Amino acid sequence: MNTLDIGGIALNLQGPEHWLAPLNTAWAEWQSSIAGLQVQLLPDATLPAPGGAYFEARPRFVEGVCYLEIAGFAGKIAPKDGIATLRAHPAATGGDLVYFIRTAFALAAFEQGALLVHGAGIVHHEEAFILYGLSGSGKSTAAALSTGKPVLNDDLLLVRPAARGWEVLATPFGRRRSPQVTAAPLRALLRLIQAPNDALETISSAQALAELVANSPVINADVDRAAQLFERWQGILAAIPAYRLHFRKANTFWEVIDAHFG
Amino acid sequence: MLTLDSVVRTVAGVATRESGNELVVVSPAQGKYLVLNQTGATVFRLLDGKASLQDIAMQLCQKHQAPLEKAQADVLALVEQLLERGVVSES
Incomplete structure (x- = not known):
């Protein structure tokens, strides 16, 4: 299971192997099998190519749902529904994916009192x-x-x-x-x-x-x-x-x- | 340009919290914040989009028995700062 677990606050990562494998290697000591926020990383070639790093996108909130959008990326994090989805251009870098994951983690942590x-x-x-x-x-x-x-x-x-x-x-x-x-x-x-x-x-x-x-x-x-x-x-x-x-x-x-x- | 005839209101979405004798004002959209003392907090709460800055200075003057000129200068200086941080706007 591709799970990032920090102090019992977990994100269950789903996505193509070539995106997840480097994360699993980098985060080997943070793996567990507990259930948490489902994070889906979806390559989407219909999106425009990224014009810059994803971290230039600023979170925007509507009724508790976080939207993280910029050219090449369409992220949505709905902690109450237990799901976060990132559609990203195939040219997305590991750093871009980590930016989305840590944004989702910030919300998951807050929902759990941290x-x-x-x-x-x-x-x-x-x-x-x-x-x-x-x-x-x-x-x-x-x-x-x-x-x-x-x-x-x-x-x-x-x-x-x-x-x-x-x-x-x-x-x-x-x-x-x-x-x-x-x-x-x-x-x-x-x-x-x-x-x-x-x-x-x-x-x-x-x-x-x-x-x-x-x-x-x-x-x-x-x-x-x-x-x-x-x-x-x-x-x-x-x-x-x-x-x-x-x-x-x-x-x-x-x-x-x-x-x-x- | 801000004058004593200006009318100012708090921008939607600004978050505030009292802490001790001070008021924390945060603009989530801009990521900016400031901390107001009791007088600043009084002025901030009077920025309702109806009262002019002159009205507010006069209220402050009466409440603290301060010279009107000083109250006017204080109100203008504070509201300038609030405008800069995007937590209020001119009506």
């Missing part, structure tokens, strides 16, 4: 720190600088409720380090700001909420899910501290984190 977050998840003293921010904020740099620490992912993470608090799970949608570490309890949310000196800055709950919503891909584009998204982050912020982390391009920012969090 959240996909733009952030680098770094494990320090057996707890996960999410260093978050949009493209260019320094997530990959901060992860690369954190030598010796497991990196759950340097771009996209799964956050879900745990028996005590919240936990962060690795995803295959980015770079990892020490892949044997796949999850850790969430300790803090740190918004990355590149700066001349390392420092932690206190921010209001509203500022943290706004920044975290902005870093919740796919879901933050849906007006109808906005109230639920706010609620979920407010639930997390009630239990987990959030700060801005000003950091320079050196691993010394961990000293600031240690001084504060112990």
Whole structure:
């Protein structure tokens, strides 16, 4: 079975072998046999040839259904119906297919009480720190600088409720380090700001909420899910501290984190 | 151009949430957000597509017993920011 399973949130992938085989190889450790959202990848030569990468398409929502459309691609994700379908021109690349799959995953995760977050998840003293921010904020740099620490992912993470608090799970949608570490309890949310000196800055709950919503891909584009998204982050912020982390391009920012969090 | 005679309304689909003493305003369509303090939140809630910015400045002036000129300047500056982020539009 071609199943992508991240922390029990599963996508059952269907499509031509030449599209699925590379994904199965890349995601070998994420396979399982549990049932989940059905994701159909359908080659369609009647579509115009892609004019660019699929990730340039922005999600559009109508009554809870996500449409992801651009020349060469027609994606529809209906989590309530348990199905996602991508019709793609045969010239679609592996990266294009992954973009659709991770968009479907973001919706499936949200429906199951979890959240996909733009952030680098770094494990320090057996707890996960999410260093978050949009493209260019320094997530990959901060992860690369954190030598010796497991990196759950340097771009996209799964956050879900745990028996005590919240936990962060690795995803295959980015770079990892020490892949044997796949999850850790969430300790803090740190918004990355590149700066001349390392420092932690206190921010209001509203500022943290706004920044975290902005870093919740796919879901933050849906007006109808906005109230639920706010609620979920407010639930997390009630239990987990959030700060801005000003950091320079050196691993010394961990000293600031240690001084504060112990 | 925005003036005190302008009338402004919230754009459909804008999501808001109170958090502490502040208001988070998010435009899902544009992926933009801003956080308003209590005064900003008061102004934002008065942007109903009926009251002019002058009306709103006067209400603010009465509520906070602030000089009218300052209230006018504050309202204009805030609404400029809201327009830039696409969360309100001129009626």
